[in-house]
Amino acid sequence: MSSATAAPIRLDGVNKVYDGGSVAVGDLSLEIPAGNLVALVGPSGCGKSTVLRMINRLLDPTGGTIYIDGDDIASSDPVELRRRIGYVIQHVGLFPHQTIAANVATVPRLLGWSKTKMAERTEELLNLVGLDVAVHGDRYPHQLSGGQRQRVGVARALAADPVVLLMDEPFSAVDPIARGRLQEEFLRLQQDVGKTIVFVTHDVDEAIRLGDRIVVLSQEAKLEQYGTPAEILASPQSTFVSEFVGADRGVKRLSVTEVPSTGLKKPPPGKHPRVSDDVTLRQALSALLDGDTGYVAVESGGTVAGVLSADDVYRALHEADDAVMSS
Numbered sequence: 001m002s003s004a005t006a007a008p009i010r011l012d013g014v015n016k017v018y019d020g021g022s023v024a025v026g027d028l029s030l031e032i033p034a035g036n037l038v039a040l041v042g043p044s045g046c047g048k049s050t051v052l053r054m055i056n057r058l059l060d061p062t063g064g065t066i067y068i069d070g071d072d073i074a075s076s077d078p079v080e081l082r083r084r085i086g087y088v089i090q091h092v093g094l095f096p097h098q099t100i101a102a103n104v105a106t107v108p109r110l111l112g113w114s115k116t117k118m119a120e121r122t123e124e125l126l127n128l129v130g131l132d133v134a135v136h137g138d139r140y141p142h143q144l145s146g147g148q149r150q151r152v153g154v155a156r157a158l159a160a161d162p163v164v165l166l167m168d169e170p171f172s173a174v175d176p177i178a179r180g181r182l183q184e185e186f187l188r189l190q191q192d193v194g195k196t197i198v199f200v201t202h203d204v205d206e207a208i209r210l211g212d213r214i215v216v217l218s219q220e221a222k223l224e225q226y227g228t229p230a231e232i233l234a235s236p237q238s239t240f241v242s243e244f245v246g247a248d249r250g251v252k253r254l255s256v257t258e259v260p261s262t263g264l265k266k267p268p269p270g271k272h273p274r275v276s277d278d279v280t281l282r283q284a285l286s287a288l289l290d291g292d293t294g295y296v297a298v299e300s301g302g303t304v305a306g307v308l309s310a311d312d313v314y315r316a317l318h319e320a321d322d323a324v325m326s327s
Ligand SMILES: Nc1ncnc2c1ncn2[C@@H]1O[C@H](COP(=O)(O)OP(=O)(O)OP(=O)(O)O)[C@@H](O)[C@H]1O
Pocket: 018, 019, 020, 022, 023, 024, 042, 043, 044, 045, 046, 047, 048, 049, 050, 051, 202
């Protein structure tokens, strides 16, 4: 494996039949580009976790091949491979009798890093996930909140600069408010680290929010659709996908579409609510509904570039859909 910070993953005709004959994955082929965050979504039992666990060789496929950075992982040493792959699970599995700092340094310690290098890396990572090493470093897992423990799990998974990060429902055990914050922080963190991330969730909203691309799976990990959130929302390829993304697909589309930068109207008189030009149509519509003029003003570089009405939001959504469909 190269020393790059992120590696592509390819699944080629992968199949997994458990002892006893249960087919978890029928025949799955998938390419995940380096540095992409791909969300695997699908109903309970469709094989998402099995797919993830085959990528780090916690399970071996019964057929097909998985490549990381072009190398067939079946010929790699599983322990060695797992040190190059970060893994975060729902109940993060921190070692209860080790401090937070020691937990984060798990893989560097196995790799024989010096104490100084481990301490520097631990501080850097805890900072990256928004925890202060001076406050939290010497605490034990039970002295942290659920959300803080998940952050430590992410820091630990990133400790040895893995080329791939696998995340299995990492935020589902925390309350919705902490979850939203973790998702937001995680998106910011990914902008910094740029890993190839495979993220399992059964929550389609989380997949839309986090994924560069989404893989929708049905039973036996059948690939129903693979595309960007905007593509999947604008054009679900099957009844399964449209039912899975939900009846409020239209509202979800608003949240993956940015406000238009051209064709804005000149503001009529009145005190219109304002949004910046990098918000989504959903945020713009919400601001419009909070006001009482029927318009929302879009600011660009501190000045108002123009206004949108509800009709304009509708038109912008459909123009964005047309652009997605024709791309
Ligand atoms: N060790 C096992 N032995 C036999 N069958 C198994 C085993 N582990 C999982 N399965 C079966 O394989 C299928 C896929 O399981 P998997 O855990 O991958 O699904 P999932 O999509 O991650 O589900 P969930 O969202 O509920 O966690 C299920 O039908 C499950 O019952």
